Amino acid sequence: MLRGSSAVAIDNERNKHPSDVIAAASAARARRSGRVGLATASRSTSDPHPAEMATHELHPNDTLTTLKMESENLKAKLEEERAKLHDVELHQVAEKIEALGQFVMKTRRTLKGHGNKVLCMDWCKDKRRIVSSSQDGKVIVWDAFTTNKEHAVTMPCTWVMACAYAPSGCAVACGGLDNKCSVYPLSLDKNENLAAKKKSVAMHTNYLSACSFTNSDMQILTSSGDGTCALWDVESGQLLQSFHGHGADVLCLDLAPSETGNTFVSGGCDKKANVWDMRSGQCIQSFETHESDINSVRYYPSGDAFASGSDDATCRLYDLRADREVAIYSKESIIFGASSVDFSLSGRLLFGGYNDYTINVWDVLKGNRVSILFGHENRVSTLRVSPDGTAFCSGSWDHTLRIWA
């Protein structure tokens, strides 16, 4: 089923001429398996137009139920019409953008060393080092460029689902089934046991699903299976702020790049993506359009939007200013959930790691898939683009990490 490690399928859907778009919108959508915009079923020609329906006379046999049904029907039709227009316009706009050319990305490094499923990874600000964590309890710091392992820590628990590199490069944070997030200062003394200097920072009442340092080594943001997110002071382990609002496990989070630097987004098993004010702990925006767990959220580089990856096999883009979903990245041939998403530096590309072992590359603006990358031999569980955008790293249940460029 899998091709060789360097094989790449290029999927370039050609532009349509603008004048064709409106006329052929539904037909095109049926023909192609990709879609941009909101899901719209093609309208069957036998159904009456909503405007016509409204002028039908009341029949003596109309009961409340049938009238209600009719009103629901009308509502749905109206939504469909609206959505169609919206689709056409978004599609129309995207049409005029030049399509991306040939897209070639290959595995440039394969990092072998974990004894079990790789669950999470993060880049160091030096653009070449990474930290990764796995199901066997091991956390490894690599110089991905040389593929050398530089540090290794054995956690007292298995399933280390979250790890993060400190901005200074001097420490890493990790946690998982132990319900905690611990910080390990990185020492270069080979004899020193890193575990000795471990600092326990966060305490949740269920597993730790994600963690991230804020702008310094001194604060950590965590999300947990207990349905909350929390901000912690590393030095004292004190809880600075907690965030309540998700109705189920929170699976992921991402900090906003912004002038005020005070918000972050989280995604959960309640299918919601929430945007939080770090100062007050309030949920300031909420989006619920996914049909299943949200496994991954990542901000668009400008901070005006964010993308999400879900078990419903779609990735979506949410515009924070317009306060709504603005794009869906999906294909009928993609059936398995997306576990992890990230943007390229300019925000033009969205990389998604999927549970069917592949990585799909999406054109964020035009909505089509640009490329599919094969290579991993099991689920892709984590994916991050490097700080300078020169490469991205994917981690998998096949025990390896790959660097692609």
Add this chain to the structure above:
Amino acid sequence: MIMHIFRVFPQMEQVIVAMQDPDLGIKMKNQRLLITVIPHAMTGNDIVEWLMKKYSIMEEEALHVGDLLVRHGYIYPLKEPRNLVLRPDESPYRFQTPYFWSSQQWPASELDYAIYLTKKNIRKQGQLIDYEKENYNLLHKRINHTWDFVVMQAKEQLRASKQRRKADRIVLECQEQAYWLINRPPVECLTPRLSQRDRGKQSNTKCEHSSRMSLMHSDWSLAVTFPSSFIKYSEQYFSHDPMMHGCPPSNPWITDDITHWALNTNTVSTPTKLRVERWSFRFMELLSDPLGRLKFMEYLEKEFSAENLCFWEACEDIRHGENSRIPQKVQEVYKQFLAPGASKWVNVDSKTMEKTLEGLRRPNRFVMDDAQMHIYFLMKKDSYPRYLKSDLYKNLLVKAIAPQETKRSVFPFMRRHRHSSPNPALVAQALEEDGKAKRLGSPRITSPATSP
């Protein structure tokens, strides 16, 4: 159409400049708006006639071109400012000031818009139109943490404008209003027969379903809202994205050559062209690059306003530093920057100062937020644009390195030796051991060495 618009800005601007030529341009007059006289204005007729004469075209075409200029914000109407249309009659129009031209790079930020709406709200209670009210409420929720700052800025700006002549004030208000109409147009619920021109009649039909399905049905409004901001961003960063555009001289992961990284460390003496260019994209870009920040500091020192950046960094340190050191840091910042007679005194307005002093009694991580935002905005609106026009910056650009993309190596199978680099933890440890344990400015500046 979107790409077309961006390519067309310089051409539109050429027309605008020609229209304002003192000899061959439109003859400007004072126009009467109710009881106030507005200088340097013209009528819709003037515009159409000038276009007809200059380009030897018929009236219909001239009206069309003129209308485009209005819809893109280069000319704005004084009467009925929300209706961005060109009327071929005695309706008065004015040229938009270049600062507000759509082609200007800087994105209209949330904070700017919030300040504008707050000003409007304060000035004319309840005069915000429905979509503006909605936006105002949304912003109030979203950036609630900086709302005090927003209100203070708005009040400051209103106070400053009161000191202007009425005519000037009206003109400035119109300019600002026209700018925001272009940058934050109303998004309405679509009803099948609503025409594009009826924007004046803000329809209040409630959207039938729960989530806000706002739809944009006009060509040009599409051009400046959702798709445009993302398209603009991706376009701007296109040549900086190694995956889209390559990576001079080469992508280290592909060729095993780390020159690209070596050229872009934080201690390099001559930065690359791409890097220096990026500092001009937005103020945050400049500040988040340690080298950019350093160079900016050098400029500020020449201008005797370096204390602003120092203050901002110190505030960042408070916000992101250890909880236990907050009271001590807050005191230090107060002594250095805010106390009367402080060595690095920063100019914060009296209201903000009052509020900050209040907060000092119970120091917390956010006590300096308002003052920090104030100074940040000061730098963003004043020092930053001037820096970009300064000789210091221009020299950086001229001297910047622009490495050539190297072609694929002749022997593709010959693997280069992959150099290792010093572990950032090692670098930090070494620094400490040398006794140079002082913090390198704010936590953000402490980035690991990237030299090979």
